[in-house]
Amino acid sequence: MFKTFAKAFQSLSVALLMGLPLAASAQQMSEDASIVVEKPWARASLGTSRPGGAYLTVRNEGSESISLIGLRTDISGMASIHETSTNSDGVSSMAPADDIMIPAGGMIALEPGGYHAMLMQLQSALVEGETFPLTLLFSDGTELEITVPILGIGARGPEG
């Protein structure tokens, strides 16, 4: 019950956000414009010993469903998508996510408390104010490199 509610709420708020002209300026898309990535951001890290986390949304503007199957970035020796879940006892855990299917015309959000790009074995610290390139790997072979701005450790969303 709660999951459906939360999901509905989430897509509603995302739909509202996407109406803002501001969001459009942060778009990065594949060559044929079928995959659009918006609002990427990462949290600054404390040095390199702790895993970093990054977030973004992906819209599938194409006519076929597509899956986000992985990540690649030089800044991390091991980058993958993880999913946080919280059980009915309020215990939260984190596990590598399976491929994430995005239906034609649909979108997925990597956001705090759900999916996130987990950047393990950081090769250099994520420094606030800097950016790094992150390549998203899709099931149809598309590799989309985006630029991810690094916000403060205390950032709550793409706006800081």
Add this chain to the structure above:
Amino acid sequence: MVRLAKIAAIGAAAVFAALFVGWWQVDGPGADPAPGKRPMPLTSMDFSLTDQDGQEVGPETLIGHPSLVFFGFTYCPDVCPTTLSDISGWLDELGPEAEDLRTVLITVDPDRDTVETMAEYVSYFHPQIQGWTGLPDQIAAVAEGFRATYEKVEGEDGSYTMNHTAGVFLFDATGRFVSVIDYHEPREFAVPKIRRAMRDGTKGAKS
């Protein structure tokens, strides 16, 4: 006619909002835990930890003030920084009203979270947030008192992560458990709960 439809739509939206708030607080994530899973009063707890300044702390550090306590670890890339950011936002909103609120992150990963680590980590968030660590058996004692759980999970590359209770516990100034704020609970629900904990404490102190 159009006007009537508009009024009806606004009315329906208001009813929906009221239902949602009710559901959230009674059955939803805003509900308080079942009695058996509630934290003990702070006055019944017994533990000794070290704060970010190297000072010895325990339940007595919190009693006498309303308090907000949660568990986490600094190697946590998602839930913990999000919770700390949420709490920083609540404290910003409450401003001087929350001056007396003791706000503490207790690590569930004492092997990696030393006093120095905790000091650096909490320094990136609201200045009122403290970070406590200690010996593994003391961390176990705190978690037991809070009815919180945590567990080490080995990762693929030799690293490990921690599963842990993600809620934020609220106590009034007498040390009585008041409420829990669930992970990622919206500010509209969280801030009134904190206000309630601060108010309950005053009432408790007078009676």
